[in-house]
Amino acid sequence: DWSSSVVSFSPSISPLNPGDSLVLRPLHLADLDRGLYKVLSQLTVAGDVTKEQFRANFEHMKKTGDYYVIVVEDTNVGQIVATAMLIIEHKFIHGCAKRGRVEEVVVSDVCRGKQLGKLLVAVLTLLSKKLQCYKITLECAQKNVEFYKKLGYTPSDETYMQCRF
């Protein structure tokens, strides 16, 4: 239930009313042609992806049932202006529990200051709770720590480690 969310928005926006001419909805296949990669490239190397590569990934994600990718579209221009995804991971521990991960949170620079990042993360966090995840985690740049703290996330005692290929 959105109204029970602890996060407050000023001015008031919600998943059903994200702002003037904006719509929050699940990712569509056709969003590849609505500037999705232009937005993603503001986060990191988004890469050059063919329609077929995108479709194959999209279908795979859909089939697993564990990916919830949401976008905000500016319907005035038919362009994606923000995106984020929730991935559900299945664990043996905690009684075969589920854990959520937030990934690829990006708001286009043309749409900053409209609380869209906050809205997307709040929606996915609430969704993970509804899906009975025992926790939800994310990795972020140091400069975004304060942003995520306001959404109920706290830095972990665990160290984030990686191998890059």
Ligand code: 16G
């Ligand atoms: C951020 C993103 C992560 C993404 C990474 C890209 C969030 C919460 N985190 O950590 O999803 O994978 O940036 O960096 O959006 P990379 O190109 O080094 O993987």
